Amino acid sequence: MPFSLSTPRRLGLLLAGFLATHQVLGQSAEAPAQRLGLVPLPREVQAPAGTYALPQKISIYARSKDEQNVAGLLKEMLTALGKTVTLTTSRPAAQIVLLTAPQPNPEGYQLAVDHAGIRISAAGGAGLFYGAQTLLQLLPPRPAATAGVPYVRIADEPAFRWRGGMLDVSRHFFPVSFVKKYIDFLAAYKLNTFHWHLTDDQGWRIEIKKYPKLTQVSAFRKQTLIGAQQLFKTPADFKYDATPYGGFYTQEQIRDVVAYAQRRYVTVVPEIEMPGHSVAVLAAYPELACKPGTYETWTMWGVNEDIVCPTEPTIRFFEDVLTEVCALFPSPYVHIGGDEAPKARWKESAAVQEIMKREGYTDVEKVQGWFNRRIEKFLTSKGKKLIGWDEILEGGIAPSAAVMSWRGEKGGVEAAKMGHDVVMSPSTHLYINYGQSPQPHSPYEPLMIGGYIPLDVIYNYNPLPAELTPAQQQHVLGPQANLWTEYITTPAAAEYMLFPRLLAVSEVAWTPAARKSYAAFVPRMSQQFARLDQKKINYRVPEPLGLDSTSVVKQGGKAVFTLRSLVPGARIHYTLDGQMPDETAALYTKPLAVPLNNRLTVRAVTIAPNGRKSPPAELLVK
Template sequence: MKPIKTLFFLLAIALIGCAEKEHPSFTEADLVLIPQPKSLELHSGSFEITPETQFVIAEDSLEVLTGILNDLLVRSAGFTLGVTSEKTSNSIQLKRNDTLESEAYSLKVTNEKVTLGANSKLGFVYGLETIRQLLPKEIESTSEVSDLALYIPNVSIDDAPQYPYRGSHLDVSRHFFGKEYIKKHLDRMAFLKLNTFHFHLVDDQGWRIEIKKYPKLTEVGGFRVDQENKHWNARTPNDPDDEATFGGFYTQEDIKEIVAYAKEKGIRVIPEIEMPAHVMSAIAAYPWLSCKEEPIAVPSGGVWPITDIYCAGKESTFEFLEDVLTEVMELFPGEYIHAGGDEATKTDWETCPHCQKRMREEGLANTGELQSYFMKRIEKFLSAHNRTLIGWDEILEGGLPQKATVMSWRGFEGGWEATKAGHDVIMTPVSHMYFDYYQGSPDYEPVAFNAFLPLEKVYAFSPVVDSMSVEQKKHVLGGQANLWSEYIPTEAHSEYMLFPRLTAAAEVLWSPEEKQDWQNYAQRVRKMMQRFDVMDINYAKSAFAIQPESEIDLETGKITVALQSEFPETEIHYALDDAELTSGSSVYEVPITIDSTTLVKAAVFENGKQMGDAMNKFFDFHQAVAKPVTYKFDYNANYASTGATALVDVLRGSKYFEDGRWQGWINNPAVVTIDLQELKYVQQVVVGTLEEQGTGIYFPEEVKVEVSQDRANFQQVAQTTRDYQPNPGAKIENFKLDFEAQQAQYIRVSIQPLSKTPKGGGAWLFVDEILVN
């Protein structure tokens, strides 16, 4: 090769390398998009955002949308992009495309420019949020990042939602969250292309929206007595004269600000004004709204059954509700108003002269039809103001209002029935969409409602039912994730319950079914968590948590422990006893077998870093393992655990009382006799117990130990007592009873339940193991 040719060759290679450096290429693994787009093609190269990059917009109305990226750029990169109407290279162009559906968008990225097409403001919002997710996670930083390379991979995306209704519900009644948190939540909804915020503003425990005609609704109904030190369902009734200081509310100016902010993000806000039940906060403010007209207090915790409800017989009730709804409609300009309609216990209606008169005049056969009359009347009022009533699926009972939309929460059945009758439906079943449920083992999770909803089950949700006809499926608008706040006192806790589960809900409501794949999503959401770190979202790592499955062979006395996490294809490391758990610990491959007292520690590791909490499971082999057990009083059939040997099988229960490891008694003590089958020296008995006051499970009041060599003559050797103490969560406690070492073959343990509960009624007693040492 001649020198001149060599020079040109080297120059060409250098130019190619330079071009590659200026416009690096990406792999599919680099694209972390949630929800998954309808169609995506990845090309070589990329577009770089620089201070010289400009937005090109054809309409002035689109300029406000540039803030979706500029608000991030100014904080993380220290500059914003200019706006022009003239076509230019090095630009992000927003172009109207009338051929697209209202929420659809198309995105084309090349080395020279980004072209975003849409037919509506919503489409542009979603396209810009996709660009945001394509940019490096550091763009979410609230402080300037040095040497931030802002490359967008070259892609071609055509995208549109599967369902028109993609909702997120927040309950601000049970626990109040401030305006700024609501706006933060709206930001995150837009990030995930969710388009409907269901604002649960009214319930028994708090009225959260200012109504100028009825100021006591917030002055009285917005506050309750502080009983936050007790479990939600163990809180005692308040006196109307008690000082109420716990709560808060939104002024009408706050509401206007929230609604306007949501509109900028392409999100409609649906207020929920409950009726005829879940309204004790309103009745506390204005007792004449109820049948009995007796003063009541705003409750501090759970109420069941809900008997203090609006009187359906008095015209003054409907005048009040129409006044309230008139002010609400002025604040919320959208189509829908949610009117509740759930969980009304109608015993007062059955004896109320006003309600009985209404039933006679309207020819109503029962109080179920009276509730239907109530909801139909409200629906007619809303319809006259060009609004559509949404109600929980109880509004089906007694006859459905003509134009109502049903929100099906008790399962899919209510939604199926409503679509059959030609009504629109939003699916939000407890089985898949109630985010106040535990997402991991209660041993490692904050207190939650006693049910499980792990991330994978959320991802398995579909709002349509296979048995629906084609016509029925047309009435399914979509779905909604609900976060009720009985057990959620703080904003950080709220975030923890929402994320990452809200990402799963967003994807199954947006992405086509053929694009939904748990394995693929699991990989993307694990990477999305890195962005959440930068966004300062307090997300749960529960899907990384180790889920142990333990079994004992009572013949050999050996236990096998299988380990897995919810996320597929994770690397689990484990260590035993005093060994430190690190990324260098043994890699789990097959179930672990143990036959002596052992502490098993395990966790998921990625790139040498521990992900989520470590599991610490202690297996204590004691002298009574697998020995015969007899009971004076049978355990409850619903809480039998594994039967007669459950209390001597080494396998311990969790804080979830329905995990199959607890034996339960109600209205009787647990009197258990263990036969050691030979004389042994014993000096300690440990009784494992559970307390969750909200479900009526309390620690024992007394534990007594007696020993015998012949089963005929027992001698008491130890006793302990415990006074009742308020407990807001689930707790496990081991009652240890030590005594002088002595020989015995039979151990009798008598465990007395709490004799008097704060709210009355019997106390459940739960025991998982009796250890004899």
């Protein structure tokens, strides 16, 4: 996006903070964590001088069930780094010792590295696992015969109980292999909840044995819309690919994913949308509609007015579905959606009017509250808690139900004041399918839905609203980032939207807001890129810093810019003629001076060590 010299100051402030952080590292209390590049930032880090040489052949001491589970995972991860690893119950023979010991926080841990080796202690498996993840960040990102592990003493625990990431597999379906990889992404950065959005208008993705047409019919749509729907103005703009699309997970696959997540101390929360976002259900079972007719799994995005009718057959249908869902997912919560449920069909329905008359309602919105409470009562009978998007507040909910606040924080604040548990997931800060460029629909970025959420907006989010009292803040379980997939069609595209923003999310969820600093986070984040490369993650390469109005120095009729990349070892290439720079463009080696009396566009890109290129940073100099 072209910038004049009066452009907003975000990039310049970021560069200033980045430089200032490097200047004060030696004096800062966070200096050890900064130097080590740990994400998320631990509570306490001491780093005395010294390095422990972790040999090629490693033994891990583990005795309890949780210790052995974490030891097995750590063995897999160290093997991927070229190590030969064995497990042992002889402590003196081990280079890495896992110990279960009382801790105030069940997910907290202590990690010590010194001349005697590596010790991780925690109250249980989750803490041991998070300590192992921190240890992996202390190791070189690439295989080495002998790995030098810096001496440290770390005491750490999370700020929040719910540290979530959601993946929508309804709009676009992702294979089990990527779902597991997504869980790995969460676990590596100490996020502990995987919200699996399994059903919506565009596809039903979970096998329900009592209703086979859900996977025979509802799991497939006849075609998919081409292009960005929000830009279309007339019916002629809507074009489709004429290609059938779909897929679903068998119950065996669901159990496999849940077990995979459990081993990594990640809770899988299923979402079964009701009563809205349900036209795919009607495609298979049209008798559940208020309006007779033929329905199809939807080929567009957005909100569909055709939703299930809140009649007894519909309630029995969802009770049957949830019976199978509850048996598959050990999570204490089941998400019922509850959002964006238009009531046009309900207002026209004699059955709904009869419910309103019987229950004494004058507002049709109250019928959704009645429906939700019926479902909540059923979930309670199965030992589960209901959670839904913040619209469920509008019709009234049971005291034990939890709210996921997505339309800003208002719903979450209201729910917490009423005594409901809350997950903060505002679209303004934590929708990581939103754009990463300030230019809407940039030609250098993939198609996206929603607004612009840069890294610093995510990082600076505080899930504890100031208007809540300390007692009310106790109802905030934690934050969650959401990845909706209307325009995210492949695993590589999902990774591009996730990283590096997921690193910011991890610190929002793990580190108390009072200890967070974006300027300090950026250089730690930068040290993670080599690890993402090692895992072959298709992260978005950040554009160069410094090409903005606040970074300019005016000298002798010229604007002078000092550019910097956030990716260690990267090169910066630039053009002065408005062309998109590539490897053949001028290489930035020293401060860039351009005349002020000519109108020209400066573009610069970062080219990472792996050869991948960032979107351009741009500045209109005039």
